[in-house]
Amino acid sequence: MTSLSTSVSSATSASSATSSSSAFGLQGVHHVAYRCRDTKETVEFYQKALGMEFMLAISEDRVPSTKEEDPYMHVFLDAGNGNVLAFFEIPNSPPMGRDPNTPAWVQHLAFKVDSLADLMAAKTHLESLGLEVIGPTNHELFQSIYFNDPNGHRIELAANTSTPEMLQRLNQLAPQMLVDWTASKRTVHHAAWLHEKEFAQ
Known part of the structure; x- marks a missing residue:
């Protein structure tokens, strides 16, 4: 199955080469840290x-x-x-707590699974642990399920369903969508086709 990040990278390689002014190259996310x-x-x-x-632990006074x-x-x-998830207990x-002005669905951490079959197996497993699981939700580029960890962090598992053509189309739309949103702060409908199936249910 085509990786979402790999496909986006392929679709945007030409524009990225001309727009980047960095003297160094990012090589991915080293780790993501949350509080627990x-x-x-x-x-x-x-x-x-x-x-x-569980890879390792570090503890200090300062x-x-x-x-x-x-x-x-x-x-x-x-x-x-090669991806690492980290937590701090302080x-x-x-x-x-959490930002009371930000809806609970906004801030989340998404992990990739290999296939829709794996996504459904994960849903079954999580529900067997007594967790409430939302989904699968069809985002057209991928399908997702959602649940919360013991700290209230929202977790997403996603299985890619995109094609290179979809990603190239979205990449071409992105600059104009950003301009239109910035000018109006109102919904920009250029990519509304992504959730047509989900909202039709």
Whole structure:
């Protein structure tokens, strides 16, 4: 199955080469870090729910970058294919919350699975653990399911269903969509075909 990121990269290679002014090249995401309420609970959840390997832990009294006194536990989990998911537990800080002005569906972490069959197997597994799972939702480029981890973080699992032609079309539309949205702050319908099937249900 064609990788979404690989297809986007192929479709945009020419424009990227001319628009980038960076003196260095990014080579992917090193890791993504979130806060957690309880490190042990979080590690065990991701091991059990998603089969992630617990890679390593780091704990210090001070934050290395800012030198702030704030004891923490920092854990790293293997999300597959060289991707790493990390968490901080910081017990001396105020209780964990979320931005009350941002809807719960906005901030989320999405992981890729290989196929629609794997997506449905994951849904069955997660529901067997007592988790509430939304979906599958058809985004046309991919289909997704959604659930929450013990910290309230929204997690998405996605199986790609896109074609290179779809991605090239969207890449060509993107600049004008950005211009139109910036000018109006109203829905831009150029790519509305992506969710026609979902909203027709």
